[in-house]
Amino acid sequence: MKDILGKTFECSCGKTHEVPDIEILETSIREAPDVFSDAFFIADLNTASLVDLPGKRSFVFNERRPLATMENVEKIVKASGDFPEIVSIGSGSLTDIARYAAYLSGKRFSCVPTAPSVDAYTSTVAPILVNGVKKTFMAIPPRRILLDIEVLRNAPMDLLRAGVGDIVAKIPARMDWILSHIVTGEYICDFVWDDMKDLLKEILLKSKDILNRERSAIKTLIEAHLVSGINMVIMGNSRPASGAEHMVSHLIEMFHEEKEEMPPFHGLTVMIGVFVSMKAYEALVEKKEIPLEEYSIEERRKELLELFEERKVEEFLKTYAGKKLPKIEADIVREPMESIYKEFFPHLKRTLETIDVNSMINSYSKDFLSKVVRLANTIRDRFTVLDVFDEMKILKNFSKIVF
Numbered sequence: 001m002k003d004i005l006g007k008t009f010e011c012s013c014g015k016t017h018e019v020p021d022i023e024i025l026e027t028s029i030r031e032a033p034d035v036f037s038d039a040f041f042i043a044d045l046n047t048a049s050l051v052d053l054p055g056k057r058s059f060v061f062n063e064r065r066p067l068a069t070m071e072n073v074e075k076i077v078k079a080s081g082d083f084p085e086i087v088s089i090g091s092g093s094l095t096d097i098a099r100y101a102a103y104l105s106g107k108r109f110s111c112v113p114t115a116p117s118v119d120a121y122t123s124t125v126a127p128i129l130v131n132g133v134k135k136t137f138m139a140i141p142p143r144r145i146l147l148d149i150e151v152l153r154n155a156p157m158d159l160l161r162a163g164v165g166d167i168v169a170k171i172p173a174r175m176d177w178i179l180s181h182i183v184t185g186e187y188i189c190d191f192v193w194d195d196m197k198d199l200l201k202e203i204l205l206k207s208k209d210i211l212n213r214e215r216s217a218i219k220t221l222i223e224a225h226l227v228s229g230i231n232m233v234i235m236g237n238s239r240p241a242s243g244a245e246h247m248v249s250h251l252i253e254m255f256h257e258e259k260e261e262m263p264p265f266h267g268l269t270v271m272i273g274v275f276v277s278m279k280a281y282e283a284l285v286e287k288k289e290i291p292l293e294e295y296s297i298e299e300r301r302k303e304l305l306e307l308f309e310e311r312k313v314e315e316f317l318k319t320y321a322g323k324k325l326p327k328i329e330a331d332i333v334r335e336p337m338e339s340i341y342k343e344f345f346p347h348l349k350r351t352l353e354t355i356d357v358n359s360m361i362n363s364y365s366k367d368f369l370s371k372v373v374r375l376a377n378t379i380r381d382r383f384t385v386l387d388v389f390d391e392m393k394i395l396k397n398f399s400k401i402v403f
Helices: 029-035 070-079 092-105 149-153 157-169 170-184 196-209 215-235 242-258 268-286 297-305 310-321 330-352 357-361 366-378 387-393 395-401
Strands: 007-011 015-019 023-026 039-043 058-060 086-092 108-113 123-129 133-138 144-147
Touching: 015 133, 029 086, 029 144, 029 395, 039 092, 058 070, 070 092, 070 123, 070 395, 092 108, 092 123, 092 133, 092 357, 108 242, 108 387, 123 330, 133 242, 133 366, 149 215, 157 170, 157 196, 157 215, 157 268, 157 330, 170 268, 170 387, 196 215, 242 268, 242 366, 268 357, 268 366, 268 395, 297 310, 310 366, 330 357, 366 387, 366 395, 387 395
Parallel strands: 023 144, 039 058, 039 086, 086 108, 108 144
Antiparallel strands: 007 015, 123 133
């Protein structure tokens, strides 16, 4: 990864890619106040205990898991005053809050990851809750990233599971991208997949070592997350990292937020989405027979209203109405999936077992998760395997047999 940081290069995809110049430091987290000597820090009740924060240039959320909401972003914009840089000490949500606050206030941004749980650290996008709806905003990459491997090794077990869940999502996300390229003509780049696939193979083989907190495995996991974030920067969007599996995750998260509940860690809901995508591609590649059944817009609206307020439902349906689903022939989309399916899916299935995806699935009712599968392609205009099943009129019955 480090050999492309700060570089501009012509890619075989026909585009010129620019990679931000991010400095990655491996040192103790306690060095952060000196490393970022003129920065304003943000942390939460968990992460603030890891470092002696300078009181006059820090903000600690009075909770253990602050959500990445626009309200919290605005708090940091105001609290950071005239400091030229905002530095997050935490994982996904704190990173997103700091990144977007820095972007809005014209400041620099850096981060100190405390868990190898997400690919947000090197990204330029920030998923933020706006009036209860998760929206992805363009922001800025970090100037510096400080890594303390001992802190990452000792992250809570659920954050290690989440880290594996979120990173293996790049496999079905790549397949969804290929599908969209074939069906809709969406632009695709092979560099970002070639840059990632060997790391993904390592993660699949080392998932038990990660949960056992082995240092080299944790380093591989955080490197994979940093590379994934860089790939999003190169593309200018999250397409290399996010497909149907993330739509499933986002719908579950938004449901919890609708009920004013704290959602599980992001990667834990993503692993449910990965399970769904894995089953969908298994059905597609293995030519499994799924009975046809229409899923009408009236049914879709009714089921959305069972989960969300009407204002959000109308916004989701407007997004869905903008999707133009072409007629799809299964044989045309099946063949290009076979090589990734054969190379990765046996290992992916074992990895999901290792990180205990069933415990996440069993924490929800089958009826609720089936509904999530039917509705997930409503909330974003990105084309995925769920759109293929929707157009083929097998989405409704697939949702009933996936769990």
